[in-house]
Amino acid sequence: xxxxxNGFIDSFTNQEYKYGFVTDIEMETAPRGLxxxxxxxxxxxxxxxxxxxxxxxxxxxxxxxMKEPRWAHLRFPEIDYQDIIYYAAPxxxxxxxxxxxxxxxxxxxxxxxxxSLEEQKRLTGVAVDxxxxxxxxxxxxxxxxxxxxxxxxxxxxxVRDYPDLxxxxxxxxxxxxxxxxxALNSAVFSDGSFCYIPKGVRCPVELSxxxxxxxxxxxxxxxxxxxxxxxxxxxxxxxxTAPMRDENQLHAAIVEIIALxxxxxxxxxxxxxxxxxxxxxxxxxxxxxxxxxxxxSNSRISWTQVETGSAITWKYxxxxxxGDNSVGEFYxxxxxxxxxxxxxxxxxxxxxxxxxxxxxxxxxxxxxxNNSYRGLVRISxxxxxxxxxxxxxxxxxxxxxxxHTFPSVNVENSSSVMEHEATTSKISDDQLFYCxxxxxxxESAIGLIVNGYAxxxxxxxxxxxxxxxxxxxxISLEGSVG
Amino acid sequence: xxxxxxxHVSIAGKEILKGLSLEVREGEVHAIMGPNGxxxxxxxxxxxGREDFHxxxxxxxxxxxxxxxLSVEERALEGIFLGFQYPVEIPGVSMTSFLRTAVNxxxxxxxxxxxxxxxxxxxxxxxxxxxxxxxxxxxxxxxEGFSGGExxxxxxxxxxMLQPALAIxxxxxxxxxxxxxxxxxxxVNRLRTPGNATVVITHYQRLLEYIIPDFVHVLYDGxxxxxxxxxxxxxxxxxxxxxxxxxxx
Ligand SMILES: Nc1ncnc2c1ncn2[C@@H]1O[C@H](COP(=O)(O)OP(=O)(O)OP(=O)(O)O)[C@@H](O)[C@H]1O
Ligand SMILES: [Mg+2]
Numbered sequence: 001x002x003x004x005x006n007g008f009i010d011s012f013t014n015q016e017y018k019y020g021f022v023t024d025i026e027m028e029t030a031p032r033g034l035x036x037x038x039x040x041x042x043x044x045x046x047x048x049x050x051x052x053x054x055x056x057x058x059x060x061x062x063x064x065x066m067k068e069p070r071w072a073h074l075r076f077p078e079i080d081y082q083d084i085i086y087y088a089a090p091x092x093x094x095x096x097x098x099x100x101x102x103x104x105x106x107x108x109x110x111x112x113x114x115x116s117l118e119e120q121k122r123l124t125g126v127a128v129d130x131x132x133x134x135x136x137x138x139x140x141x142x143x144x145x146x147x148x149x150x151x152x153x154x155x156x157x158x159v160r161d162y163p164d165l166x167x168x169x170x171x172x173x174x175x176x177x178x179x180x181x182x183a184l185n186s187a188v189f190s191d192g193s194f195c196y197i198p199k200g201v202r203c204p205v206e207l208s209x210x211x212x213x214x215x216x217x218x219x220x221x222x223x224x225x226x227x228x229x230x231x232x233x234x235x236x237x238x239x240x241t242a243p244m245r246d247e248n249q250l251h252a253a254i255v256e257i258i259a260l261x262x263x264x265x266x267x268x269x270x271x272x273x274x275x276x277x278x279x280x281x282x283x284x285x286x287x288x289x290x291x292x293x294x295x296x297s298n299s300r301i302s303w304t305q306v307e308t309g310s311a312i313t314w315k316y317x318x319x320x321x322x323g324d325n326s327v328g329e330f331y332x333x334x335x336x337x338x339x340x341x342x343x344x345x346x347x348x349x350x351x352x353x354x355x356x357x358x359x360x361x362x363x364x365x366x367x368x369x370n371n372s373y374r375g376l377v378r379i380s381x382x383x384x385x386x387x388x389x390x391x392x393x394x395x396x397x398x399x400x401x402x403x404h405t406f407p408s409v410n411v412e413n414s415s416s417v418m419e420h421e422a423t424t425s426k427i428s429d430d431q432l433f434y435c436x437x438x439x440x441x442x443e444s445a446i447g448l449i450v451n452g453y454a455x456x457x458x459x460x461x462x463x464x465x466x467x468x469x470x471x472x473x474x475i476s477l478e479g480s481v482g
Numbered sequence: 483x484x485x486x487x488x489x490h491v492s493i494a495g496k497e498i499l500k501g502l503s504l505e506v507r508e509g510e511v512h513a514i515m516g517p518n519g520x521x522x523x524x525x526x527x528x529x530x531g532r533e534d535f536h537x538x539x540x541x542x543x544x545x546x547x548x549x550x551x552l553s554v555e556e557r558a559l560e561g562i563f564l565g566f567q568y569p570v571e572i573p574g575v576s577m578t579s580f581l582r583t584a585v586n587x588x589x590x591x592x593x594x595x596x597x598x599x600x601x602x603x604x605x606x607x608x609x610x611x612x613x614x615x616x617x618x619x620x621x622x623x624x625x626e627g628f629s630g631g632e633x634x635x636x637x638x639x640x641x642x643m644l645q646p647a648l649a650i651x652x653x654x655x656x657x658x659x660x661x662x663x664x665x666x667x668x669x670v671n672r673l674r675t676p677g678n679a680t681v682v683i684t685h686y687q688r689l690l691e692y693i694i695p696d697f698v699h700v701l702y703d704g705x706x707x708x709x710x711x712x713x714x715x716x717x718x719x720x721x722x723x724x725x726x727x728x729x730x731x
Pocket of ligand 1: 518523525
C-alpha cells in the first residue's frame with residue numbers, strides 16, 4: 001500500500017455525517033425503564049383496544065424469558081434495557097388533516113433532511129409517512145390513495161380505523177416471540193406505517209416512510225405492516241436518519257409484509273442511521289426483523305436495501321415462500337466504515353412448489369469495520385422444483401477491515417437447485433493509478449468503482465431512491481462521485 | 483514540449499534510470515527501443531507520476547513546467563496520456579461511465595461544462611469513427627475479460643477520447659495481429675496534429691512502418707545510448723543491441 005492511499009482512506013473515513021442535527025422541540029416522554037406499567041402507559045397514551053394491550057403484555061412476558069442473541073459476528077457492550085426511554089412524542093399533537101397544524105420545527109426538520117411534506121413540492125409521485133421519534137407526524141397523498149381504496153397511514157391510525165385488518169395480520173409473519181428484539185418491539189412499539197392495497201389495485205405512487213430518531217436516550221421501536229391483496233402491486237421505500245450523539249441508541253423495528261395470490265411488493269430501504277464517530281463512539285444499534293410472507297400462489301416479495309448507517313446492523317430481511325410459484329428476492333449493499341459493524345443477509349424459506357429466490361449481497365468494508373453476510377436458504381421437502389441463486393461479494397478498502405460470509409443451505413428434496421457464488425476483492429493501487437492517469441482523482445475513482453460494484457443492487461431501487469442511494473454510498477466512503 | 487535532463491530514478495534502492503536525457507517537441511513522433519528490463523516502462527511511469535519510483539536527480543519539464551510538483555491526475559489533465567503496457571481490469575465499472583467521468587474531468591479542468599449523456603455518446607461514436615474501431619468494447623466493464631489485443635485497442639480508443647498533447651504508448655503494438663496493429667497505427671496517425679507529440683515504446687521495427695517516427699532512441703541500461711532517424715530501427719533489427727553496446731565500449 002502506498003502512503004498516499006492510506007492517507008486518503010484516513011481522510012475519507014473522517015467524513016461528516018450530514019444529518020446529525022437535533023431538533024429542539026417539546027416532547028412528552030415516558031420515564032426510563034421497562035415494566036408492565038410503562039407498557040400500559042404507552043397503550044393508554046394511544047388509546048389502544050384491548051387486543052393490542054394483550055399482545056403487548058404477552059410479548060413482554062415472553063421477552064422476559066428470552067436472552068439477547070449473541071451469535072452474530074458483532075461486538076457490543078451490555079445494553080441496559082432499563083436505561084432506555086420507550087416512549088417520546090412531540091407535545092403539540094400532530095394533525096393529519098392540514099400541514100398548518102404540524103409544528104413548524106418538525107416541518108423544518110424534514111425539510112433539512114430533504115423530505116418535503118408540503119403539498120406543492122410533492123411532484124415526484126411519492127407519498128410520505130414521516131415518523132419522528134415515536135409518532136407519525138404526517139402522511140401525505142392520503143386523498144389520492146383513498147380514491148383507489150389504498151390505505152396508507154400511521155400504525156396508530158390503522159389501529160383506530162382498521163382494527164380488524166391489524167388484528168388479522170399483525171404478528172402473522174413475525175410472531176411476538178420470534179426473537180429477542182421482535183419480542184421487545186411487540187411489547188413497546190410506538191408507531192410506524194400501515195399499508196393495505198386492495199384486490200387488483202396497482203398503487204400509482206411510491207409509498208415511503210421516513211424514520212427519524214431525535215430525543216436523547218430514547219429507543220425507536222416502530223412497526224410496519226404491509227398487506228397486498230390479490231393481484232395488487234406496491235413499491236414501498238423506507239429511509240432513516242438520527243442526530244449525532246455520543247451514546248448508543250437502540251432501534252428495534254419490525255416490518256411484516258403479506259402478499260396474497262398474484263400480488264407483488266417491492267420494499268426498498270436506504271438506512272442511514274448515525275454510524276458513530278471515527279473512533280466508534282455513539283451511533284445507532286439497529287436490530288431489525290423484516291420478513292415477508294408470499295402467502296398466495298404467484299406472489300412476489302422483493303427486498304432491496306442500501307445500508308450505510310448505524311454503529312451495528314443486525315438484520316436479515318427474509319421471505320417465506322408459501323404459495324406455489326412464489327418469488328422472493330433480496331438485493332443488498334452494505335457499507336461499513338470506521339468502526340461500524342454489520343451482520344446482515346437474508347433467509348429464504350421455500351415451502352410452496354416451484355418457488356424461486358434470489359439473493360444478491362454486496363458488502364463494502366473500509367476503515368476498521370466488520371461486514372458479514374449471513375444467509376439461510378431452506379428448500380423444504382414439499383417445495384419440489386424450487387430454485388435459489390445466491391451471490392455474495394465482498395469489497396475491501398484498505399487492510400484493517402474485515403469481510404465474512406456465513407451461508408447456510410438446506411435442500412430437502414432432489415428436484416430443487418441451489419447455486420451459491422462468493423467473491424472477495426480489493427480496490428488495487430493499480431486500478432486507482434489507472435483512473436488517476438485518465439484524470440480521475442482517487443476520491444472519484446473509488447466512487448466510480450464502488451457504484452459500479454453495487455450497480456446490480458442499485459438498479460433495483462425506484463428512481464427517486466437510486467440517486468439518493470448513490471450519493472449516500474459515496475458520502476459514506478468519500479466525498480463525491482463522478 | 484517534454485524536456486528530460488540527466489534523469490536518475492531508482493526503485494527499492496536499485497537505480498534504473500542512470501542519467502537519461504530526452505527532448506520531444508510539438509508535432510514529433512519519437513520511438514524508444516531497447517532490450518527488456520532496461521527502463522522503458524520506468525521512464526513512462528515517471529513521466530506520468532507513478533510514485534513508487536524515486537527521482538534521485540535530474541529534471542522533467544513539460545510545457546515549460548516542472549512536472550515534479552504535479553499529481554498523477556494533474557499531469558493527465560495537463561494533457562499527458564499513457565497507453566499502458568498492461569492495462570488493468572476494473573470490474574463493474576462500464577467503459578462508458580469510466581470514460582464519461584474522465585472526459586468530464588478534463589472538461590472541468592478547462593472550465594467547460596460537463597457533457598450530457600447524449601452528447602457524450604455522440605462523441606464516442608465520432609471518435610470510434612475517426613480511428614475506425616467498430617467494436618462494442620464500450621458496453622463492457624473497463625478491460626474486464628478483454629483479450630490482449632482488445633486491451634491495447636482500448637488504450638488507443640481512450641487516447642482518441644481524451645486527445646492528449648503528449649501520448650506515451652508503452653508497447654501498444656505487442657501481442658497484436660497485423661490488422662490490430664494497423665488499427666493502432668492508424669489511430670496514432672489520425673490523432674496526430676502539429677500541436678501534439680507521441681512517444682512510442684516498441685520492440686518491433688514493424689510498427690514503425692506504419693507510424694513513421696522522426697527520431698528513434700535506444701535505451702540501454704538506464705540511458706539513451708544512441709539516437710537517430712527511422713533507419714536506426716532497421717539497423718537495430720538487423721544487428722541487435724549487442725552491436726551498439728560493442729560500439730559504445
Ligand atoms: N516495482 C518494481 N520493483 C522492483 N523493481 C522494478 C519495479 N518495476 C520495475 N523494476 C525493475 O526495473 C527494471 C526496468 O523495468 P522496466 O519495466 O522499466 O523495463 P522495460 O524496459 O520496460 O522492459 P520490457 O521491455 O520488458 O517492458 C527491471 O529490472 C525491473 O525488474
Ligand atoms: Mg516495459
